[in-house]
Amino acid sequence: MLNWQKSSYSSEASSCVYVAAGPNGTVLLRESDDPQTILTTHPAPLATLISALKTGTAPTRGRTSQP
Template identity: 50%
Template sequence: MPTATWQKSSYCGEGESCVHVAGGDAGTIHLTESSDPSGAILGATPVAFRTLLHTLKKEHRRG
């Protein structure tokens, strides 16, 4: 993957356990873990990423 501009999750506190997100080619959204940003990179379509965020927010509200 070409050099990406990673953005750290706003829910991340201090430390190495954060999710980073970057836009990619052809509208793909990339996600990776901050402890190894060049390691495992997950690619998702905007629709799939939106669905993931919606599901996570829904689960968070259930608590």
């Protein structure tokens, strides 16, 4: 059984993000609105994504990366 933990950045109401340690060092993510959909990643790519989101360097729809 997985031990899902709510992200500390999620609000108390809805749209919460949950994270759990998966097998073989993977990280599992799901959203409270659709808990059957589970994303699987590894710690390094997730850390890169979180860092890019925090610094505002993550690509967004309609925006191209700068050289």
